[in-house]
Amino acid sequence: MAATLHVVAVGSVDDGKSTLIGRLLHDTGHLRGDEIEAVAEASRKRGRKGIDLALLTDGLRAEREQGITIDVAYRSFDADGRRILLGDAPGHVQYTRNMVTAAAGADAAILLVDAKSGTTPQTRRHLALCAMLGVRDVVACINKIDLVDYSQARFDEIAAELRAAAAAVDGPRITAIPLSALNGVNVVERSPETPWYDGPSVLEVLRDLDQPIVETAFRMPVQWVIRHDDGVNDIRGLAGRIDSGSVSVGDEIIALPSGVTSRIARIEVLGEERAAASAPLSVTLHLEDDVDVARGDVISTVTNAPQVATRFRATVAWLDEQPLTAPMRLEARQGARTVPVIVEELHERLELDTMLQVAADQLDVNDIGIVNVLAASPMVIEPYAISRGMGSLVLIDPATNRTVAAVMVDEVLAGL
Amino acid sequence: MTLLTEVGTLDVLEAEAVHVIRECAAECERPVLLFSGGKDSIVLAHLAVKAFAPAGLPFPLMHVDTGHNFQEVIDYRDQFVARIDERLIVASVQDSIDQGRVQDETGPRASRNRLQTTTLLDAIAEHRFDAAFGGARRDEERSRAKERFFSHRDAFGQWDPRNQRPEPWTIYNTKLKAGEHFRVFPLSNWTEIDIWAYIGREGLSLPSIYFAHQREVFERDGMLLAVDDHIERYSHEQTFTETVRFRTVGDMTCTGSIRSTATTVAEVLAETRASDVSERGASRADDKTSEAAMEDRKRNGYF
Ligand SMILES: Nc1nc2c(ncn2[C@@H]2O[C@H](COP(=O)(O)OP(=O)(O)OP(=O)(O)O)[C@@H](O)[C@H]2O)c(=O)[nH]1
């Protein structure tokens, strides 16, 4: 069976994300009778004509009152035998942090654009965030095509705009689809309303998406050391989730940042002895030598190990109302480790109107920028493009405990 | 590599849940696992045991006992805890009533479902728990679909769905101020079908009421409620005997059963796949009061 794909619906506020998710689930028979009845009842209560499928995922009181999505809703979806976890992200700029939550780790995004109003700065922000988060495929839905008389010219115009914006941020592959989420046009099947379009429907694209790229180098952050003395053996197991690659009994490994080496004596996959195990399984590793390894350390193959460094350059999505200015003291949470850091320098900010990086001395909430970070103690890191696990972190403000940024490592730098 | 076993959907869900359980155990000072004896909490407890084996659990289990439980479930609970040899704390709604913390409802619609929140929050405060694992899944209900793995609760136990912490990738911000706590949901991405498939795969036993059995019931709001001393009936509510099973297990007063002949996990799976009614629609009266009933309860500190 193929691994579950993570797909997130993004795009500017009101462009039809929730309606599309509702439509997709409805038209593929994923909704049970009482769920449909509940949505119909909620629609009637709000004086809607027909059934407002956005009310399926807009489940919070405040969302229904305002008719917008505030936080991401997740639904499992079966696209002709392929398991997909669908995230319905909010489009409103105020809730960009929730969109980042949903898009980090996503394999593909469905980007909705209102055919009437076209791309907005928020459309471009979401596209840029998808690009930097490494979302590989973007299904660009030119939605509400019913409002522009199913115009091919308008479709081509917006699709070209999106392709240009994606190219500017080294972006993902784009498949463009003319769509009416409201009427179900090109959602499950290609529809007669757009005879000039001969590409796939949304469902067909989801079904045929490539498998996620598999990172092959073995890495496992140690989450917990299991100690157990059964009277015969004093067991010391290194418990964690394999982040990438695979490991076999007998493999030589290195624990970082300390650099001690040993060999794998035994592998347990939740109680079952195995000769080998791979990502993304949670396992317990037993080493041949009784070396000092603790929570937060990373177990890796000896060759091609990640770097140990205290300084790196990174792309940040700033998520806090309190702006970022350099220098700023924060805490970084990465893998199973928390380290005090200083954001030393702020280099650039992405200007959404031009999609160009411009010099900046402050990042406001929802800005995307490039910074240098200095860590108080050695971190095991790699560029995000090579390792999602070792290259991603969040920043926390220790004064408020708020998560203030999602960070992707661009380059590991020489230390002080 | 031939040594590698193929990784399926359940393996990924299992690995994800164990990752979350281990993170919480490592980062939080005093976690607790909320154990009701229902199928989700059974799966959760089973995963927790696996996460730390062969060592024991680094946290206790806690049952919020409404006093209106199915006896089969209480018996199962005690056997389960004895078998895994872990510590169970029982927080009793009856005690909260006796201490005047809450008032028992009266009449045919009386339920202790809502009262559990006070008992739960009092127990969390008394034991100074800073994290409570729950078996909630995002597919259960639309406000649950919005919840994080690490769901922050303020010093009053409240959830603020408009201001949840960002949770990108699988990195969890586990910082708390005094008096705050987390509700941690390792099964967030599991569906009802996944739970049953996993129960089948792992050969887990369940309380007998999850399988078809003869029971004296009466119909209310389109649901079949159990005939029991704890539930007062209106005079027009006729009782009759039916072959039923329960899809969820909660407080008796608000948990309905469905007509069913499924006596094995495989049969339950087949019935569930074919059903045109969702789990909550089939079995929970508590959500029928208003369209945001669950959100409102959760905001106040419910499970
Ligand atoms: N005419 C037309 N209206 C649509 C279409 N899709 C969505 N709408 C309407 O656009 C409005 C916003 O739709 P939503 O699905 O809530 O938009 P959204 O992108 O989820 O909005 P946020 O989540 O708040 O960012 C609703 O009134 C929909 O009925 C469409 O294809 N055609």
Ligand SMILES: [Mg+2]
């Ligand atoms: Mg929406």
